[in-house]
Amino acid sequence: GQNIDQPTEMTATEGAIVQINCTYQTSGFNGLFWYQQHAGEAPTFLSYNVLDGLEEKGRFSSFLSRSKGYSYLLLKELQMKDSASYLCAVRDSNYQLIWGAGTKLIIKP
Amino acid sequence: DTGVSQDPRHKITKRGQNVTFRCDPISEHNRLYWYRQTLGQGPEFLTYFQNEAQLEKSRLLSDRFSAERPKGSFSTLEIQRTEQGDSAMYLCASSLVTGDQETQYFGPGTRLLVL
16 A cells, blocks of 8 residues: 655754654655645645755755655744644655645744 | 635535535646545545546545536535535645646635534
8 A cells, every 4th residue: 555654743942953754655656745734724835856865945955765765854943833734745656646644843932 | 826716715514415615726727636634634635637627536535525627727526415524624736737747736725514
Protein backbone atom coordinates (compact mmCIF):
# COMPACT_ATOMS: atom_id res chain seq x y z
CA GLY A 1 0.00 0.00 0.00
CA GLN A 2 0.89 3.64 -0.12
CA ASN A 3 1.92 5.41 3.04
CA ILE A 4 3.01 8.86 4.15
CA ASP A 5 4.35 9.24 7.71
CA GLN A 6 4.76 12.48 9.61
CA PRO A 7 4.84 13.22 13.34
CA THR A 8 1.41 14.00 14.72
CA GLU A 9 2.44 17.04 16.72
CA MET A 10 5.52 19.17 17.41
CA THR A 11 6.18 22.10 19.72
CA ALA A 12 8.74 24.86 19.16
CA THR A 13 9.61 28.27 20.55
CA GLU A 14 9.06 31.60 18.81
CA GLY A 15 12.24 32.68 17.01
CA ALA A 16 13.67 29.14 16.89
CA ILE A 17 14.05 26.64 14.02
CA VAL A 18 11.97 23.49 13.56
CA GLN A 19 12.28 20.58 11.15
CA ILE A 20 9.21 18.53 10.22
CA ASN A 21 10.01 15.16 8.69
CA CYS A 22 8.04 13.15 6.17
CA THR A 23 8.77 9.62 4.97
CA TYR A 24 6.89 8.01 2.15
CA GLN A 25 6.30 4.68 0.45
CA THR A 26 4.35 5.12 -2.75
CA SER A 27 3.87 3.42 -6.07
CA GLY A 28 6.13 5.67 -8.07
CA PHE A 29 7.19 9.23 -7.39
CA ASN A 30 6.46 12.37 -9.35
CA GLY A 31 7.10 15.08 -6.81
CA LEU A 32 6.52 15.96 -3.18
CA PHE A 33 4.48 18.89 -1.89
CA TRP A 34 4.26 20.67 1.45
CA TYR A 35 1.11 22.57 2.39
CA GLN A 36 0.29 24.69 5.42
CA GLN A 37 -3.18 24.49 6.94
CA HIS A 38 -4.44 26.77 9.71
CA ALA A 39 -7.25 25.39 11.85
CA GLY A 40 -10.57 25.53 10.03
CA GLU A 41 -9.02 26.76 6.80
CA ALA A 42 -7.98 25.18 3.51
CA PRO A 43 -4.41 24.01 2.79
CA THR A 44 -2.14 26.57 1.14
CA PHE A 45 0.79 25.56 -1.06
CA LEU A 46 4.26 26.01 0.43
CA SER A 47 6.78 24.07 -1.65
CA TYR A 48 7.41 21.45 -4.29
CA ASN A 49 10.41 19.12 -4.67
CA VAL A 50 10.95 16.70 -7.52
CA LEU A 51 14.76 16.48 -7.54
CA ASP A 52 17.02 15.67 -4.59
CA GLY A 53 18.24 18.58 -2.59
CA LEU A 54 17.12 21.69 -0.81
CA GLU A 55 14.61 24.27 -2.07
CA GLU A 56 14.64 27.55 -0.16
CA LYS A 57 11.82 30.07 -0.01
CA GLY A 58 12.35 32.78 2.54
CA ARG A 59 12.00 31.39 6.06
CA PHE A 60 10.84 28.01 4.70
CA SER A 61 13.04 25.35 3.07
CA SER A 62 12.17 21.86 1.88
CA PHE A 63 14.56 18.97 1.34
CA LEU A 64 14.12 15.76 -0.62
CA SER A 65 16.01 12.47 -0.80
CA ARG A 66 14.29 10.15 -3.28
CA SER A 67 16.59 7.21 -2.51
CA LYS A 68 15.57 7.38 1.16
CA GLY A 69 11.90 8.22 0.56
CA TYR A 70 12.38 11.20 2.85
CA SER A 71 11.66 14.89 2.97
CA TYR A 72 11.72 17.60 5.58
CA LEU A 73 10.30 21.08 5.90
CA LEU A 74 12.52 23.53 7.77
CA LEU A 75 10.99 26.63 9.31
CA LYS A 76 13.35 29.34 10.55
CA GLU A 77 12.76 32.36 12.78
CA LEU A 78 9.45 30.93 13.91
CA GLN A 79 6.55 33.31 14.37
CA MET A 80 3.32 32.73 16.28
CA LYS A 81 1.42 32.78 12.97
CA ASP A 82 3.35 29.64 11.92
CA SER A 83 1.20 27.64 14.33
CA ALA A 84 -0.66 25.38 11.92
CA SER A 85 -0.73 21.87 10.51
CA TYR A 86 1.83 21.03 7.85
CA LEU A 87 0.79 18.44 5.28
CA CYS A 88 3.17 16.36 3.19
CA ALA A 89 1.79 14.96 -0.09
CA VAL A 90 3.45 12.77 -2.72
CA ARG A 91 2.37 12.50 -6.36
CA ASP A 92 2.48 8.85 -7.33
CA SER A 93 2.98 7.08 -10.66
CA ASN A 94 -0.64 7.86 -11.61
CA TYR A 95 -0.04 11.53 -10.85
CA GLN A 96 -2.43 11.31 -7.90
CA LEU A 97 -1.61 13.08 -4.63
CA ILE A 98 -1.22 10.82 -1.61
CA TRP A 99 -1.58 12.85 1.58
CA GLY A 100 -0.10 12.48 5.03
CA ALA A 101 -2.26 13.16 8.08
CA GLY A 102 -0.34 16.36 8.81
CA THR A 103 1.89 17.59 11.62
CA LYS A 104 0.35 20.04 14.06
CA LEU A 105 2.98 22.62 14.97
CA ILE A 106 2.50 24.54 18.20
CA ILE A 107 4.60 27.68 18.68
CA LYS A 108 5.16 28.89 22.24
CA PRO A 109 6.32 32.42 23.12
CA ASP B 1 -8.30 36.37 -10.05
CA THR B 2 -9.27 35.83 -6.44
CA GLY B 3 -8.54 32.12 -6.30
CA VAL B 4 -10.76 29.11 -5.81
CA SER B 5 -14.13 29.85 -4.23
CA GLN B 6 -16.65 27.52 -2.64
CA ASP B 7 -20.24 27.97 -1.62
CA PRO B 8 -21.66 27.62 0.96
CA ARG B 9 -18.92 27.89 3.55
CA HIS B 10 -21.02 26.09 6.15
CA LYS B 11 -23.98 23.75 5.87
CA ILE B 12 -26.04 22.13 8.61
CA THR B 13 -28.54 19.53 7.50
CA LYS B 14 -30.62 16.73 8.91
CA ARG B 15 -29.84 13.12 8.21
CA GLY B 16 -31.53 11.93 5.02
CA GLN B 17 -31.54 15.31 3.29
CA ASN B 18 -29.68 16.06 0.06
CA VAL B 19 -27.02 18.76 -0.11
CA THR B 20 -25.18 20.38 -3.02
CA PHE B 21 -21.92 22.29 -2.89
CA ARG B 22 -20.43 24.52 -5.56
CA CYS B 23 -16.81 25.19 -6.49
CA ASP B 24 -15.51 27.91 -8.81
CA PRO B 25 -11.90 27.20 -9.80
CA ILE B 26 -9.20 29.63 -10.85
CA SER B 27 -10.34 30.64 -14.32
CA GLU B 28 -7.53 29.28 -16.48
CA HIS B 29 -7.19 26.01 -14.56
CA ASN B 30 -8.16 22.84 -16.42
CA ARG B 31 -8.29 20.40 -13.50
CA LEU B 32 -10.66 20.42 -10.58
CA TYR B 33 -10.52 18.13 -7.55
CA TRP B 34 -12.90 17.33 -4.71
CA TYR B 35 -11.56 16.15 -1.36
CA ARG B 36 -13.05 15.39 2.03
CA GLN B 37 -11.16 16.10 5.24
CA THR B 38 -11.93 15.19 8.83
CA LEU B 39 -10.20 16.50 11.94
CA GLY B 40 -6.59 15.42 12.29
CA GLN B 41 -6.44 13.81 8.86
CA GLY B 42 -5.11 14.81 5.49
CA PRO B 43 -7.46 15.42 2.56
CA GLU B 44 -9.13 12.28 1.20
CA PHE B 45 -9.48 12.21 -2.59
CA LEU B 46 -13.04 11.96 -3.89
CA THR B 47 -12.95 12.71 -7.61
CA TYR B 48 -11.41 14.94 -10.24
CA PHE B 49 -12.17 16.51 -13.61
CA GLN B 50 -10.02 17.40 -16.56
CA ASN B 51 -12.05 20.16 -18.19
CA GLU B 52 -15.60 18.73 -18.21
CA ALA B 53 -14.58 15.06 -18.12
CA GLN B 54 -14.68 13.21 -14.80
CA LEU B 55 -11.51 11.13 -15.04
CA GLU B 56 -11.41 9.37 -11.72
CA LYS B 57 -13.64 8.65 -8.77
CA SER B 58 -12.45 7.14 -5.50
CA ARG B 59 -13.44 3.50 -5.08
CA LEU B 60 -14.34 4.35 -1.50
CA LEU B 61 -16.92 6.86 -2.67
CA SER B 62 -20.51 5.89 -2.01
CA ASP B 63 -23.09 6.01 -4.82
CA ARG B 64 -24.78 8.75 -2.81
CA PHE B 65 -22.03 11.12 -3.96
CA SER B 66 -22.07 12.62 -7.44
CA ALA B 67 -20.12 15.43 -9.02
CA GLU B 68 -20.49 17.40 -12.23
CA ARG B 69 -18.55 19.98 -14.14
CA PRO B 70 -20.92 20.63 -17.04
CA LYS B 71 -19.06 23.34 -18.94
CA GLY B 72 -15.56 22.70 -17.69
CA SER B 73 -15.72 25.69 -15.36
CA PHE B 74 -17.55 25.46 -12.01
CA SER B 75 -18.33 22.12 -10.41
CA THR B 76 -21.00 20.82 -8.05
CA LEU B 77 -20.80 18.00 -5.53
CA GLU B 78 -24.09 16.49 -4.42
CA ILE B 79 -24.58 14.16 -1.47
CA GLN B 80 -27.91 12.35 -1.40
CA ARG B 81 -29.55 10.94 1.74
CA THR B 82 -26.87 12.39 4.00
CA GLU B 83 -25.59 10.37 6.95
CA GLN B 84 -23.89 11.58 10.12
CA GLY B 85 -20.63 10.08 8.85
CA ASP B 86 -20.70 12.55 5.97
CA SER B 87 -19.92 15.38 8.40
CA ALA B 88 -16.57 16.76 7.27
CA MET B 89 -14.88 19.63 5.45
CA TYR B 90 -15.33 19.34 1.69
CA LEU B 91 -12.44 20.90 -0.17
CA CYS B 92 -12.17 21.83 -3.81
CA ALA B 93 -8.84 22.39 -5.51
CA SER B 94 -7.91 23.45 -9.03
CA SER B 95 -4.74 23.25 -11.06
CA LEU B 96 -3.28 24.02 -14.44
CA VAL B 97 -1.52 20.98 -15.86
CA THR B 98 1.37 21.85 -18.16
CA GLY B 99 3.49 18.84 -19.07
CA ASP B 100 4.49 17.17 -15.81
CA GLN B 101 3.95 20.32 -13.77
CA GLU B 102 0.89 20.65 -11.60
CA THR B 103 0.23 22.41 -8.29
CA GLN B 104 -3.19 22.24 -6.68
CA TYR B 105 -4.67 25.37 -5.11
CA PHE B 106 -7.46 24.95 -2.61
CA GLY B 107 -10.66 26.80 -1.95
CA PRO B 108 -11.78 27.72 1.60
CA GLY B 109 -13.88 24.57 1.91
CA THR B 110 -17.48 23.81 2.84
CA ARG B 111 -17.97 22.52 6.37
CA LEU B 112 -20.86 20.06 6.51
CA LEU B 113 -22.59 19.01 9.72
CA VAL B 114 -25.22 16.29 9.49
CA LEU B 115 -27.47 16.09 12.54
